Every structure is written in structure tokens, then in C-alpha cells.
Amino acid sequence: MTSQKIAIMGAMPEEIEPIIDKLDNVGTTVYGNNKYYEGSYHGQEVVVAYSKIGKVFATLTATTLIEKFGCDMLLFSGVAGAISNELSIGDLIIADGLCQHDLDITAFGHPFGYVPEGEVCISTDVGLRNIAKDIAKSKGLTLKEGVIATGDQFVANEERKNWIGTTFKADALEMEGASVAVVCNALNVPFFILRAISDSADMDASFNFDEFLESSAKISADFILSMVDAL
Numbered sequence: 449m450t451s452q453k454i455a456i457m458g459a460m461p462e463e464i465e466p467i468i469d470k471l472d473n474v475g476t477t478v479y480g481n482n483k484y485y486e487g488s489y490h491g492q493e494v495v496v497a498y499s500k501i502g503k504v505f506a507t508l509t510a511t512t513l514i515e516k517f518g519c520d521m522l523l524f525s526g527v528a529g530a531i532s533n534e535l536s537i538g539d540l541i542i543a544d545g546l547c548q549h550d551l552d553i554t555a556f557g558h559p560f561g562y563v564p565e566g567e568v569c570i571s572t573d574v575g576l577r578n579i580a581k582d583i584a585k586s587k588g589l590t591l592k593e594g595v596i597a598t599g600d601q602f603v604a605n606e607e608r609k610n611w612i613g614t615t616f617k618a619d620a621l622e623m624e625g626a627s628v629a630v631v632c633n634a635l636n637v638p639f640f641i642l643r644a645i646s647d648s649a650d651m652d653a654s655f656n657f658d659e660f661l662e663s664s665a666k667i668s669a670d671f672i673l674s675m676v677d678a679l
């Protein structure tokens with residue numbers, strides 16, 4: 449156990465509700481159109497919030513968790529669309545890197561996902577990833593590790609999904625992770641992005657998403673709480 453202050457972030461209410469339900473001594477602060485739940489989990493000080501959907505909202509919340517609430521690390525819990533055929537609904541994936549699939553200044557000769565002084569793929573904290581792998585092993589859970597692609601689009605199209613997979617060698621896609629990566633990387637805060645699959649980003653994505661959001665969000669949330677216990 450450390451005296452650190454851990455940020456736990458999601459994008460949608462459903463992604464953090466399973467976490468908030470388990471906190472002790474919860475107080476709330478409304479700031480920048482976000483509600484921040486401050487409390488403890490098994491003796492660890494945590495601040496929990498959902499950003500709302502998309503990269504811009506996620507950037508604001510991640511920055512606030514660090515700059516205003518003083519969190520020393522950030523764990524993201526949520527759902528994602530699968531790109532890799534190895535991922536089925538309910539499966540867990542941790543990001544070893546994150547990219548922005550809708551960032552495009554290729555007209556100037558740059559690669560997709562790149563802008564000057566930036567990087568296409570931002571790596572996550574290897575220590576937190578190793579803790580996750582140890583937990584998965586002890587629980588007999590399968591944990592995939594791979595690149596997660598972020599963009600301001602709900603992808604429900606096989607062609608777009610495959611383009612993202614090929615272009616970025618991504619295994620899953622969502623709408624917030626790369627924003628968290630940019631913020632935490634810039635502010636030198638260790639971060640961890642965990643997603644449970646809710647759909648396959650294809651023509652059935654919106655139906656599967658609606659059906660599996662709650663159950664997949666809980667799978668991710670339960671794992672994130674196991675991470676908190678191990679920190």
C-alpha cells in the first residue's frame with residue numbers, strides 16, 4: 449500500500465458506477481462540468497470521474513485529475529471495440545501504446561496519427577502493465593496486450609475498423625485513451641488503460657454495444673479495483 453492518490457477515470461457513467469459503488473467516505477466536487485468522487489478503496493485514496501465521450505472531454509478530465517486533485521497515477525477503465533480477431537466480447541485488453549487514428553496531416557507528408565513534436569504511439573507505464581499481468585495470472589484471467597487506437601468516432605464499419613487496424617497495428621479502438629496518454633505523458637504521471645470489449649466495431653457494433661456496455665464495463669471495473677489493491 450502506498451500513500452499515493454490514484455485517479456480512476458472512465459468516459460461514460462456506466463464505466464465508473466461499478467467503482468463508485470465500492471468506495472468508502474465518498475465526497476463529491478463538481479468542477480469544469482465534471483463530477484469528481486473523492487474517497488477510499490481498501491485504504492487507498494482515490495479520485496474517480498467520467499469525462500463524457502470523446503478526446504476533448506477526456507483531455508479535460510485527465511488534466512484536472514492530475515493538476516487540481518493531485519493524483520500521482522491514472523487508471524482508465526472502460527469498454528472498447530475489438531479489431532483483433534483474438535478479442536471477443538467481455539475480453540480484457542491493456543494498452544501498451546495508444547494512437548489517434550483520426551489525426552491526419554498527411555497532406556504535409558506526415559504519417560497518419562502524427563503531428564510535429566508529437567508521436568504516433570505513446571507507450572503506457574510498464575510497471576503498471578506488469579502488475580496487471582500478475583493479477584491476471586493469479587486470477588486465471590486472459591489479458592491481451594496491444595495498441596489501442598483512439599478517435600472521435602464510434603466505429604461501426606468493417607472497412608474503417610480494418611483500416612485503423614492495418615494503419616496503426618491496433619488491436620482495439622475507443623474514443624478517449626490516447627488523450628489520457630498525451631496528458632499523462634506530458635505531465636509525467638504513470639498511466640494504465642484497460643478496456644473490456646463491448647463490440648467488434650462492425651455493422652452490429654451499436655447493437656452489441658448497447659447490449660454489452662454494462663457487463664463489459666463491470667469486467668473492466670472489477671479488474672481496475674484489483675489493480676488498486678495491488679498498488
Ligand SMILES: Nc1ncnc2c(CN3C[C@H](CSc4cnccn4)[C@@H](O)C3)c[nH]c12
Nearest residue numbers: 459501527528529601602603622623649653
Ligand atoms: N465501436 C466503437 N467505436 C468507438 N469507441 C468504442 C467504445 C468505447 N467508448 C464507448 C463510447 C461509444 S460512443 C457512445 C455510446 N453510447 C451512447 C452514445 N455514444 C465512447 O465513450 C467510446 C466501445 N466500442 C466502440
